[in-house]
Amino acid sequence: MRPSLRDDGRTIGIIGGTGSMGALFGQIFEDAGCTVEVIGRAPASEYRGLAGRCSVVLVTVPISATEEVIRTVAPVLEKDQLITDLTSIKEKPVAAMLESGAQVIGLHPLFGPNIATIENQKLIMTPARADPETRLWLQGIFEEAGMQIHLSTPGAHDRAVAVTQGIIHLQSIAMAQMLRNMNCNLEELLPFATPNAHATFAFMARTLSQDSNLYGGILQGNPSVEETISAYLKAVKEVGEMILQHDPEVFREEFDKDAVLSASFQKEAIPLTDRLLDLVVIEW
Secondary structure, eight states, rough: OOTTTTTOOOOEEEETTTSHHHHHHHHHHHHHTTTEEEEOOOOOHHHHHHHHSSSSEEEEEEEEHHHHHHHGGGGGGTTTTTEEEEOOOOOOHHHTTTTTTEEEEEESSSSSSOSSSSSEEEEEEEEEEHHHHHHHHHHHHHHHHOOOOEEHHHHHHHHHHIIIIHHHHHHHHHHHHHHHTTTTTHHHHGGGOHHHHHHHHHHHHHHTOOOOHHHHHHHHHOOHHHHHEEEEEEHHHHHHHHHHHTTTHHHHHHHHHHHTTTHHHHHHHHHHHHHHHHHHHHHH
């Protein structure tokens, strides 16, 4: 008989558990005393079999496959079970999970699997249909592991990460494309790079060393990205035109207005980036 969410000895079924992120979360659940069962790429019948015998079903597959996998297992899930996912977008996966009869909590870890420690890493939780006891139990596991938990809704999450992930990734990809279009050699540019520029190029290179399917899914699968990109391109055009006016007074006025936006963050940001740039110089 399957243990319910209210029983001790809860079983966690991880679809995609043979991957790096699935393995990481499997270890977290095992450390919390849960029994963990994992499955990699398999026929739909095996996904449904796993879902039917586990208290919690965690889907951690590529973004492009997430909704299909969720809808594959949804018909066998009941109200004494929980389904969750680790996808970087939340509205569409959560909507698919709500088609099941189970309790639903979307998750988004704001880190990758190759971290030095789970301590202080951020995790977004988007409870969509869950008893308070279920949400607190799941949240408690992650907090006990050392994570910082932030509660949100799927829509608010997607609007926020359209900026914090979407635009940040867009900047890296666009910078690389600009360098390619201008026939720039990055190795030849680095001797002229300040520590700030070197760090920026390093983050660009880090982004482009990853799986394009992951970044494509984040940028193309989030319904809020289109509006955010339009706003960003508009701002780039406005700033570019302002710079080309060669009017120092206009530049100062606009710069000062923009500085107000980050004023409350500067006290934290300046010493943090000082340490980061010192490290760049040492490692450079």
